[in-house]
Amino acid sequence: MKADLSMPGSAGARAALFSSQRNNLISAALFVAFFSIFSLVSHGFFSGDMLNVIFLTGAELGTITIGLTLLMISGEIDLSVASVFVFSDYMVMALSGAGVPLLVSALIALSFGAAAGLLNGFLTLRFRIPSFVVTLGMLIFWRSAVAGLTNGESMAYRGPASSPVLTVLGGQIGVLPAQFLWFLGFAAIGIVVLQYTKFGNHVFATGGNREIARALGVNTHRIKMLSFVICALLASFVGITFVARSSYLDPIVATGMEFEAVAASVIGGTLLAGGSGSLFAAAVCAFLLKEIQIGAGAYGVKTEYYQLVVGVLLVLAATFNNVMTRRVFRS
Amino acid sequence: MSDSTQPGQPGPLLNGKGLTKRFGKVTALSDVDFDVNYNEVVGLLGDNGAGKSTLVKTIMGVFPPDAGEMYFMGKRARFGSPEEARASGIEIVYQGMNLIESMNVWRNFFIGKEETRRFGPLRFLDIGSMKKLTLENLAKVRVSMRSADEFINILSGGQKQSVAIGRALHFGAKLLILDEPTTALSVRETEQVLNFIKSLKEIGVSVIFITHNIYHVYDVADRFEILDHGTLIGSLRKEDTRDGKPACTPELIMDLIRRGRKDESGPVDAR
Numbered sequence: 220m221k222a223d224l225s226m227p228g229s230a231g232a233r234a235a236l237f238s239s240q241r242n243n244l245i246s247a248a249l250f251v252a253f254f255s256i257f258s259l260v261s262h263g264f265f266s267g268d269m270l271n272v273i274f275l276t277g278a279e280l281g282t283i284t285i286g287l288t289l290l291m292i293s294g295e296i297d298l299s300v301a302s303v304f305v306f307s308d309y310m311v312m313a314l315s316g317a318g319v320p321l322l323v324s325a326l327i328a329l330s331f332g333a334a335a336g337l338l339n340g341f342l343t344l345r346f347r348i349p350s351f352v353v354t355l356g357m358l359i360f361w362r363s364a365v366a367g368l369t370n371g372e373s374m375a376y377r378g379p380a381s382s383p384v385l386t387v388l389g390g391q392i393g394v395l396p397a398q399f400l401w402f403l404g405f406a407a408i409g410i411v412v413l414q415y416t417k418f419g420n421h422v423f424a425t426g427g428n429r430e431i432a433r434a435l436g437v438n439t440h441r442i443k444m445l446s447f448v449i450c451a452l453l454a455s456f457v458g459i460t461f462v463a464r465s466s467y468l469d470p471i472v473a474t475g476m477e478f479e480a481v482a483a484s485v486i487g488g489t490l491l492a493g494g495s496g497s498l499f500a501a502a503v504c505a506f507l508l509k510e511i512q513i514g515a516g517a518y519g520v521k522t523e524y525y526q527l528v529v530g531v532l533l534v535l536a537a538t539f540n541n542v543m544t545r546r547v548f549r550s
Numbered sequence: 551m552s553d554s555t556q557p558g559q560p561g562p563l564l565n566g567k568g569l570t571k572r573f574g575k576v577t578a579l580s581d582v583d584f585d586v587n588y589n590e591v592v593g594l595l596g597d598n599g600a601g602k603s604t605l606v607k608t609i610m611g612v613f614p615p616d617a618g619e620m621y622f623m624g625k626r627a628r629f630g631s632p633e634e635a636r637a638s639g640i641e642i643v644y645q646g647m648n649l650i651e652s653m654n655v656w657r658n659f660f661i662g663k664e665e666t667r668r669f670g671p672l673r674f675l676d677i678g679s680m681k682k683l684t685l686e687n688l689a690k691v692r693v694s695m696r697s698a699d700e701f702i703n704i705l706s707g708g709q710k711q712s713v714a715i716g717r718a719l720h721f722g723a724k725l726l727i728l729d730e731p732t733t734a735l736s737v738r739e740t741e742q743v744l745n746f747i748k749s750l751k752e753i754g755v756s757v758i759f760i761t762h763n764i765y766h767v768y769d770v771a772d773r774f775e776i777l778d779h780g781t782l783i784g785s786l787r788k789e790d791t792r793d794g795k796p797a798c799t800p801e802l803i804m805d806l807i808r809r810g811r812k813d814e815s816g817p818v819d820a821r
Contacts, residue, residue, distance in 0.1 A: 237652045237653075237654075237701045237703065238701070411674075415674045415675050415677070416666075416673070416674060416675060417664045417666060417673070417675065420657055420660075420661065420664055420675065421661075421662075423650075423652070423653055423657070424650055424653065424657075424661045424662075426652075427650035427651065427652040427653055428650045428651070428652075431648050431649070431650055432650065432661065432662075434632065434648060435648070435661045435662040435663075436633065436661075436662030436663070437661060437662050490652075494650070494652035494653075495652045
């Protein structure tokens with residue numbers, strides 16, 4: 220880059236831009252700060268029930284955010300995660316209600332998730348349509364499919380009332396919801412894969428500069444495809460665990476969750492242009508958002524204002540990231 | 551006179567004969583004979599549009615020549631892609647063009663060729679070994695870096711160039727093509743880059759140095775090839791003389807580039 224010699228941004232700003240340590244620290248600090256504030260001001264925030272809700276909803280959003288962040292680092296985006304979530308939930312409900320064993324229903328729904336990811340990747344890569352547009356279409360498509368199939372009405376779960384599958388997917392394991400343990404597992408695997416494997420290195424390279432990565436022998440097509448599939452699979456998995464959490468499927472459940480996931484990812488420092496991001500920071504920010512939702516609700520703020528806060532934080536974080544990037548790459 | 555051949559390897563390192571490349575009706579390269587010997591730095595000169603980059607792209611296999619043939623290390627070379635040229639030991643380094651800014655030095659060094667270690671059925675990056683190899687190879691091109699964890703975006707243009715060259719050498723490049731390596735560098739950095747180009751000869755690597763600035767290449771090159779409108783119009787060695795006077799001064803070469811092929815006296819070939 221030609222700007223190197225006359226780089227206007229300070230060396231500190233340049234050094235910090237791609238450092239995930241800084242993002243990890245800021246995210247963790249924000250989480251702890253809000254936690255302290257809510258513990259002091261919000262009545263009943265620091266209680267077993269409230270914390271359990273944060274663990275549960277944070278784990279759901281966090282699992283989706285991990286997949287989305289991986290995909291965003293590879294240079295693409297998936298706005299259809301919440302719709303894939305709800306369609307997977309619908310599939311388990313419908314299949315188990317029709318007498319298909321729960322485990323088989325769950326595996327079929329998971330295969331749907333993989334197929335949805337493949338379709339996103341195929342349309343994006345084969346026809347060179349921005350993934351933003353492809354997955355916006357898929358957001359509408361899967362959500363409408365569920366609305367049509369349920370006639371827009373709530374659908375009751377008719378599968379077995381208790382099953383080891385339900386416990387493993389979404390039971391209470393000790394003091395923690397099973398979803399939280401799943402989330403911890405996915406997060407740990409994701410962080411190790413991204414930092415310590417060839418695949419992870421290639422994800423960063425593909426998102427950092429696709430042409431150069433390809434010239435150096437990285438199969439960028441395969442990397443992006445796999446990232447699309449992993450992202451959709453995790454969203455689908457969360458949809459399946461939702462069966463264990465709620466015996467009803469409301470066709471509008473998790474509406475807007477894709478934006479929460481994008482927000483968590485961006486607040487965690489993931490660059491929208493790709494090539495840089497931290498799964499740890501993004502996941503912490505997923506919990507941060509849920510903490511704000513529940514903490515502010517307990518304080519007495521109308522729940523409707525939660526999305527407003529998410530919007531403001533998203534724009535602030537994106538602006539901050541962008542200003543940092545421009546300071547570094549002014550050319 | 552530098553060694554033109556390696557023991558057991560007859561002929562030059564790279565030998566191109568009658569290389570011709572047409573794009574539609576435009577002849578971008580016309581019957582160009584182009585050699586690079588072992589341990590030699592060749593300055594490839596010419597004004598913008600003279601065919602310098604067409605020639606190196608033909609060598610790298612970006613587009614095969616329409617006519618002519620090429621030999622590399624004595625063997626017939628028909629590269630279908632830059633990857634094939636790379637695998638044979640020819641690497642091109644564009645200024646700041648083959649590094650990923652958002653990744654650190656050691657990760658850049660090994661993209662696509664990561665070293666891994668096996669843990670049971672799984673393979674993980676061998677980060678310690680890659681960092682060590684990165685710093686060792688950078689030391690070979692006379693660059694000392696505080697840490698292999700630095701991100702590329704904080705390096706200077708000269709350091710980036712060194713990382714790209716160090717990487718090429720580590721992966722066995724025998725011939726390096728440097729495309730305008732000193733353009734946009736500060737005076738001090740230019741000096742550093744020129745110094746390590748000289749040091750490349752000591753480790754048995756030949757260089758094609760593309761530039762239109764004779765003053766940058768004059769000191770380090772053994773030979774100068776001058777292109778104009780796709781034709782080789784001059785091939786000069788530094789020690790060449792004409793009528794007892796030096797025939798290869800920067801001024802004479804500049805003059806040649808400026809006049810191009812309009813010169814009625816025909817191609818200058820002092821060999």
